[in-house]
Structures are given as structure tokens and as C-alpha cells.
Amino acid sequence: MSEDGINALLLTTAANIAYFSGFQTQFWQSPTRPWFLIVPGHGKPIAVIPEIGAACMARGFLDDIRTWPSPHPTDDGVSLLASTIEEVAGKAGQIGLLMGAETHIRMPLSDLEILRKKLPGAAWADATPIVRDLRIVKSPREIEKISHVCQLVSDTFAKAPQLFATGQTVIEAFRTFKIECLKRGVDDVSYLVGGAGPGGYGDIISPPSEQTLEVGDVLILDTGCVYDGYFCDFDRNYGFGRTSDDAQRAYETVYRATEAGLEAARPGNTCRDLFYAMQKELDAGGALGNAVGRLGHGLGSELTEPPSHAAFDETTLKPGMVITLEPGMAFAPGCNMVHEENIVIRDGGPELLTRRAAPELPIIV
Amino acid sequence: MSEDGINALLLTTAANIAYFSGFQTQFWQSPTRPWFLIVPGHGKPIAVIPEIGAACMARGFLDDIRTWPSPHPTDDGVSLLASTIEEVAGKAGQIGLLMGAETHIRMPLSDLEILRKKLPGAAWADATPIVRDLRIVKSPREIEKISHVCQLVSDTFAKAPQLFATGQTVIEAFRTFKIECLKRGVDDVSYLVGGAGPGGYGDIISPPSEQTLEVGDVLILDTGCVYDGYFCDFDRNYGFGRTSDDAQRAYETVYRATEAGLEAARPGNTCRDLFYAMQKELDAGGALGNAVGRLGHGLGSELTEPPSHAAFDETTLKPGMVITLEPGMAFAPGCNMVHEENIVIRDGGPELLTRRAAPELPIIV
Numbered sequence: 001m002s003e004d005g006i007n008a009l010l011l012t013t014a015a016n017i018a019y020f021s022g023f024q025t026q027f028w029q030s031p032t033r034p035w036f037l038i039v040p041g042h043g044k045p046i047a048v049i050p051e052i053g054a055a056c057m058a059r060g061f062l063d064d065i066r067t068w069p070s071p072h073p074t075d076d077g078v079s080l081l082a083s084t085i086e087e088v089a090g091k092a093g094q095i096g097l098l099m100g101a102e103t104h105i106r107m108p109l110s111d112l113e114i115l116r117k118k119l120p121g122a123a124w125a126d127a128t129p130i131v132r133d134l135r136i137v138k139s140p141r142e143i144e145k146i147s148h149v150c151q152l153v154s155d156t157f158a159k160a161p162q163l164f165a166t167g168q169t170v171i172e173a174f175r176t177f178k179i180e181c182l183k184r185g186v187d188d189v190s191y192l193v194g195g196a197g198p199g200g201y202g203d204i205i206s207p208p209s210e211q212t213l214e215v216g217d218v219l220i221l222d223t224g225c226v227y228d229g230y231f232c233d234f235d236r237n238y239g240f241g242r243t244s245d246d247a248q249r250a251y252e253t254v255y256r257a258t259e260a261g262l263e264a265a266r267p268g269n270t271c272r273d274l275f276y277a278m279q280k281e282l283d284a285g286g287a288l289g290n291a292v293g294r295l296g297h298g299l300g301s302e303l304t305e306p307p308s309h310a311a312f313d314e315t316t317l318k319p320g321m322v323i324t325l326e327p328g329m330a331f332a333p334g335c336n337m338v339h340e341e342n343i344v345i346r347d348g349g350p351e352l353l354t355r356r357a358a359p360e361l362p363i364i365v
Numbered sequence: 366m367s368e369d370g371i372n373a374l375l376l377t378t379a380a381n382i383a384y385f386s387g388f389q390t391q392f393w394q395s396p397t398r399p400w401f402l403i404v405p406g407h408g409k410p411i412a413v414i415p416e417i418g419a420a421c422m423a424r425g426f427l428d429d430i431r432t433w434p435s436p437h438p439t440d441d442g443v444s445l446l447a448s449t450i451e452e453v454a455g456k457a458g459q460i461g462l463l464m465g466a467e468t469h470i471r472m473p474l475s476d477l478e479i480l481r482k483k484l485p486g487a488a489w490a491d492a493t494p495i496v497r498d499l500r501i502v503k504s505p506r507e508i509e510k511i512s513h514v515c516q517l518v519s520d521t522f523a524k525a526p527q528l529f530a531t532g533q534t535v536i537e538a539f540r541t542f543k544i545e546c547l548k549r550g551v552d553d554v555s556y557l558v559g560g561a562g563p564g565g566y567g568d569i570i571s572p573p574s575e576q577t578l579e580v581g582d583v584l585i586l587d588t589g590c591v592y593d594g595y596f597c598d599f600d601r602n603y604g605f606g607r608t609s610d611d612a613q614r615a616y617e618t619v620y621r622a623t624e625a626g627l628e629a630a631r632p633g634n635t636c637r638d639l640f641y642a643m644q645k646e647l648d649a650g651g652a653l654g655n656a657v658g659r660l661g662h663g664l665g666s667e668l669t670e671p672p673s674h675a676a677f678d679e680t681t682l683k684p685g686m687v688i689t690l691e692p693g694m695a696f697a698p699g700c701n702m703v704h705e706e707n708i709v710i711r712d713g714g715p716e717l718l719t720r721r722a723a724p725e726l727p728i729i730v
Contacts, residue, residue, distance in 0.1 A: 015396075026556045027570040029589065030669040031380075032467050032662065051656040055568035055699075070658050073677040076466065099474040101441065102397050109464040110491060126475060175547055182544050187536075187572075188554070191391045203420035205392040207552075224394065291416040293435050297397065304395040312438040334420075 001041055001096065001130060007089035009039035009096040009127050010081075012106040015301045016098070019135060020045045022060035024229045025053070033070040034107040036081050040088045048081045078111050082118035089122065096127025102306060103128055132306050136298060137320040142230060143344050146299065146322055147353045149227035150234070150342050152184045154355035157221075157236045161364050166213050166240050170196050173219065174208040181225050191224030191303055194235065199244045200335025203291070204235070204328070215241030218361070220338065224303040231303050233324055234340040234354050239363045250329065250337035251361040253285025257327035258339050258357075261296070261309075265325065265343055265350040271313040278309070278327040287329035292338065296326040299342055321345040322353070366406055366495060371461040372454035374404035374492050375446075377471040380666045381463070384500060385410045387425035389594045390418070398435040399472040401446050405453045413446045443476050447483035454487065461492030467671060468493055497671050501663060502685040507595060508709050511664065511687055512718045514592035515599070515707050517549045519720035522586075522601045526729050531578050531605050535561050538584065539573040546590050556589030556668055559600070564609045565700025568656070569600070569693070580606030583726070585703065589668040596668050598689055599705040599719050604728045615694065615702035616726040618650025622692035623704050623722075626661070626674075630690065630708055630715040636678040643674070643692040652694035657703065661691040664707055686710040687718070 001009060011017050014028040017037045028035075036048040047057050050070030057065050066084060068077050089095060097105065105112060116124070138146070156163075156177065163180060164173045178189040195201035196211065196219040204222050213219060222235035237251060257278040264277035278295045279287075294313075298305035299322050307315035309325070317323075323345065328338030339357060343350040366374060376382050379393040382402045393400075401413040412422050415435030422430050431449060433442050454460055462470065470477060481489070503511070521528075521542065528541045543554040560566035561576065561584040569587050578584060587600035602616060622643040629642035643660045644652075659678075663670035664687050672680035674690070682688075688710065693703030704722060708715040 013396075024572055025570045026558050026572065029556050029667075031378075031469070031667055032669045032673075033658075051658060052568070052570060054656065056571045059571070071466065071673050071675065072658075073466070073675075097474065101436065101438070101473060103473050104396070104469065104471045105474050106469045108466060108468050109462065109470050171552075175550075175552075178553075179544050179547050182540055182547070185540075187540075188543075191394050193391050203417070205390045205417060206421045206424070207389055207391065291419065293398075293416060293437075302394075302396055304397045308397075308436050310436065 004125065004130065005094050006096040006125055006127060007041055007093035008085055009130070010085065011037040011039065011098070013104070016131060018229060018301055021047060021057065021062050023057050025056055027053070034077055034111065036077065038084055038088055046084055046088065048077060048084050050077070076111065078114050078118065082115055085119060085122070092121040094123045094125050096125050096130065098128050098131060099126040100128030135300065136306060137318055138300060138322050138344070142300060143320070143322060145228050145230035146232060146342065149186055149225050149230060150232045150353040152186050152227065153181060153223060153225050153232050153234070155184055156180045158355070160236065160238055160362065164213070164219065164238060164364055166215055168213050169210050170213065170219070171208040171210055173213065174221065177221060186225040186227055188226045189223065190226045190231070192221060194220040194222050199247050200332060200337065202334045202336065204336065204338050213240055216243065218243060218247050222340065229301050231299060231301070232342055232354070233299050233303050234342050235338060236357060237337065237361060239361050241363070241365060243361055243363065246331055247335070247337065248361050250285065250331035253282060253287070254327045254329065254337050254339040255357065255359050256285070257281035258325050258341055261325035261327065262343070262350055265317060265345060267317055267319055267345060267347060269317050271307045271309045271315045271317070272311055274309045275311055278325065282327055282329045285329070286331065289330050290328050292326065292328050295328070296324040298322065299324055317345045319345055319347050366461065369490065369495065370459050371490055371492060372406055372458035373450055374461040374495070375450065376402040376404065376463070378469070381496060383594060383666055386412060386422065386427050388422050390421055392418070399442055399476065401442065403449055403453055411449055411453065413442060413449050415442070441476065443479050443483065447480055450484060450487070457486040459488040459490050461490050461495065463493050463496060464491040465493030500665065501671060502683055503665060503687045503709070507665060508685070508687060510593050510595035511597060511707065514551055514590050514595060515597045515718040517551050517592065518546060518588060518590050518597050518599070520549055521545045523720070525601065525603055525727065529578070529584065529603060529729055531580055533578050534575050535578065536573040536575055538578065539586065542586060551590040551592055553591045554588065555591045555596070557586060559585040559587050562700070564612050565697060565702065567699045567701065569701065569703050578605055581608065583608060583612050587705065594666055596664060596666070597707055597719070598664050598668050599707050600703060601722060602702065602726060604726050606728070606730060608726055608728065611696055612700070612702065613726050614650065615696035618647060619692045619694065619702050619704040620722065620724050621650070622646035623690050623706055626690035626692065627708070627715055630682060630688070630710060632682055632684055632710060632712060634682050636672045636674045636680045636682070637676055640674045640676055643690065647692055647694045650694070651696065654695050655693050657691065657693050660693070661689040663687065664689050682710045684710055684712050
């Protein structure tokens, strides 16, 4: 911040406020009230939040928690926010706001305009790189949480033959999986998407359907379970009874691509290197394209975080980065195959946080 | 839109895009990619979305789905969005954007600035009231979904004496509840917050702690479970072994306040009327304040929606509105009591969607 001449950083979203305050609540699902955190150049952040959050925020490590009665019809925290920013940054300070890729401002746009008018002398700068660079390398404690949830979900996937069967609907299969994850100790099965179809699935972001699992189907479950505020994000594929040679070959291709990714996931290499290492295997395996747009990403207190394993991303891998390897490909019209593992970059080579998927498509009989 | 001279409406958030397209996915939890929906003055909306969403979106009722390869480092959909808006609204059209209370723009702020520059002739208008007025009255199908999830969760709460016990940690109690809700058929226990303490709880938005439930504790669980994209949002309170007279009295006060709310929840009355009807009972019961800032709200595809039962909200109740009644009060320092029921406004009187809470604080022995 000091190097960039930023006097105060204004944060508005769940993950960033949690990162700088320890404040965790599912109440973010209520879009009604805005929440603000101001990070000064020196000293602890200052919370400017609705009264409803004061008791919960006070259990964290912040000392300065300012509240207003929210919701408010004419001034939902904006005046309090403006005066706090001015106190921290002065009348002509430079305020860092996250304006770049993968961000948004979680407050009404009209209130942001009012805030700017209340601070006529302030300059506004994009602080996306500052926050990105801080969050992209995880602390040992963060890695421990991600590792823990990866283990719990790996244990659950190990039970797949007891959880999934033909005759079940996809929605039943997903529900069974959620219950098993909770029993094993995840806090929440926040994210569970996927699909199934004869020979392959059409996409990997859909909610489960009432479709019945049948012999010949390939099922994917892609899950982001949460433990103490941190996500895993990985998937597993299953065939039922028998599967097509095409599906089996596609599975082996993405498996090989993941192996290539593991080999390339070393400090000093870039996300671009990772991408090309995996894409080479996908191309060799006859990939017909990939709608996902990248072959993995960062992971932490959000399901997906920077960087992106894509040709455009030159982020250099560093020890402590937690990332997914997610090679995927279409192998026939409407048929996709996607693998995903979660790893932490270490000196020498990556550490797998997930238990490695089977080298051949597991068949549930 | 036509009355307000708006030629196209630009939507960026999960609930609004789902409302106008039927598109449902938990993939919104990934903050990486922006998604756009353009609602023209006539005809079906047009989706402008990342390639990864094309197959899922195509299962809905839209005909015109435009995609770009995302994430993209220099143009993450902005050019495609600008040309689509211009096609729909013309070079000098008026574009409706949600800028008001309870909204935010889910795209990078820098991309919004670029979009504005790409459309120099366009005017931008706040369309918050248009979307709010549409969504605030629910269709029979929407009410059916909310009613269904309210019933499933009411059934789960009915099992409380078998689910909760002293000696359990709060986190274990919450996990047990989540599993039971899933077994009964909810899609997700998206939101479960609350707390417990001797004689009362300090707030209602915290995640569960490792604290052990003990005799004399009061426990609250406040949950937003989801069924087919629609939420319930209600809570229940339990005492363990014995409870203080103060807690019992506070419980009876908020129960009476809810009764007063049910009496007042009739077409033609306003949210302000509802607020005063409930607040009168809370004041009579010795309420020491209420950090929640209102006594209930709208409910639907989001955990909380407009309106607010508060002195400032003059929204007139209409048949088909689904709302919560949520009277709450502090009754001692650090001790709160909050009730919540979900209802639909009907001619003649409200229909309870939740099974009414017990008139006295239930004691689990």
C-alpha cells in the first residue's frame, strides 16, 4: 500500500473482509446490508458494519468496530464510512478499491457514487494486485484447513460404491453425498454440481436433476466443501455398469494431463507453463475443446481464486500457493471429461491435498 | 420499462438472472467470471455469459445465448455485452441498471467503466424499483416451492428433542440438524446460523462454535434451507433443562409480537403498520433494543428480499407477497430473543408457511 501511495483500502466482500478481520458469517447470503472494512497503512483494520454484526465481529481481533442501524432508507452506512475513511486517509488521501478481474463492489452503485461525492478530495486507485498478491500465498494455518476438508471429502469419495447406484436419481445421489460429507465433518457442502449421461456429461456446473442413473452413464460430482471458512474444490467421475471406450480413453487422457500438471507444478514455473503441460496431453488425447476456459485455478476462502492456469496467466508459482489442477475436454458432442485435484506448491514438488483419483474410470456395478 | 423509457435492462446477479431466465447454478460461488442478462422491452431476454455456462443455460427457455471464452485477461465479455446492448437499445438507448438499496453490480468496477465508454450515447437509469416490484409478489409456483421447504424444515424442527442435547457442541447440533434437513428433502442447508448461551444468546448471525450445550442454555437455530432455488428463512429457540424466567418472558413477548404481526399482515396494510403492531408488543414486554434493524422482510429466491418491516418502509402488502415476521429484542445485556415465521399475504388473512412455533419456550431435557 505504501509503495503504491495508498492511504486506506476499502473492502466490501465476504472473503476479503474475513481475510483482514477473521469475521465469518453465512449472513453474507442476505443482500440487504452493505459491510465495510477499512485497512489503514498502519494498525488494525476498522470495521464499519450494520449493528446486527457487532457482537459477531467483536469475537474477532478488531478493536475498532463502528456500526449504524441497518437497513436504513436514506443513509445505509455511507456517511459513517465517508467520515471513517477521511479520518484514516485524510481529505486528499488515496483510497484503494478492488476494481480488477474477479472482483466486484458489494454495495449499491448509487451509494458508491454518494461516497465519492462525500470525499471530493480523495483519489481512487485499483488495489486488486495488492490484495491478490497477499491472498495468493497461503499461510500454514490456511493450508491446514484446506488440507483437512480435502481429506474429509476424499474419504467420502472413497465410499462411492456404497453411495451411488443405478436406479438412483442424480438428485438422490447428490443428497447422499452431501449427508456423507457432513457426517465426516465438513461444515458445509456449499458447492456440489455436476451431471450424468450415457457415455458422458454435458457440463459441470448444473444442479442435480431428477434423471435416473442407468447402466452406461458417466457421473461427475464436483464439490466445494467448507471447513472453518476454507474450501476444497475437486471432482470425481464414475461409470455405471460399463462405459464406452471413448469415455474410458478421455478419462485416461485427463488423468495423464493431471500427471503432467503435477510434474510442472514447481516454484519458478508459471501458470502458463502449467497450462501448456496439461494442454499438450489433452491435445494428444484428441480433445475437441474445453468450455471451462482454463485448466485450474487458485483455491482458498473462495471456491475459485486467482491465478488461472491459462495461456494468458504468467503468475509465477511460489511455495504456499494452493491451486487446483483441472484439465478438461470435450471428447464427443455433449460429452465432457474433467478431472480435478487440489495441491499446494512446495519446494521440490507439489503436495497433493486430495487423494489422487484412480488412473482408470471407476465403474460402479 | 416502457413507462420509464428504459430500452434494455442489464442484470448481473444470480437471483435476478435466475428470475428472468430460469438459470440456476451454484457456480455463482466462483467470483471469477461475470455473467450478464439483457432484458429487452419486447421478447425474451438475451444471455451474455461465459462459455462454461452455455449448456446449462440452454436447458432453460432462452433462445439467444451469446458466449465468450472466460476468464479473459483483457476483455472478459465487455465488448460482447456492449454490442448486444447496442443491438437491443440502440446507440442512444436508456439502459436500466440496478443501483439502489439491496443491490450491487456483480462485475469488476473497471469493466463497468469500460462498458460505459463503449456506449457513449447511452443513458443509465436506476431500474431497482422495476425489478423490486416484479419480484416482490410471488407466483403460485414460487409460493409452492417456499411452502415446500418451510414444511420440510418445520418437520425437522419437530424432531428437536431427538436432535439436540446437553453435552453436544453447538457445531455438532448444527451438523445434526443439517443432515436431518437433507434427509427430509431440502436441496441445501445454505444458511444455518445462531448461537447459545446461559439464559440467552448474543447474536443471531454467527457460525456454530465448539461451545458445549449445558443446562440453562438457550439455543437458537436460524436457517435458510433451499428447495429448487427458493428459500425458507425462520428460526426456533430451545432451552436446555431449565431456563431463566427472563428468557421465558422474552420468548412469550416475541411470540405475542408475532401474533400481532399475523393479525396485521393483511392486504392494504403497510410494512410500517406491521412493524408498529409487533414493536408495540416488544415495548410492552420490556425490549431493550434490537440490533437486527427491522422485524422481518421479504423472502424468495434470496434469503432476504424487500420489503423491510420497519418504520421507514411504506410498502403496501399485497396478496402473493411472501414475507417473514421476525420480532426480536435484547432482554438483558448479551441476551437476545428472536422469533421468525414465514407467511404469504392472502385476501382475508395471512397463510402460515411454517408450522407455528410453540407458545412457550420448548425445554429439551
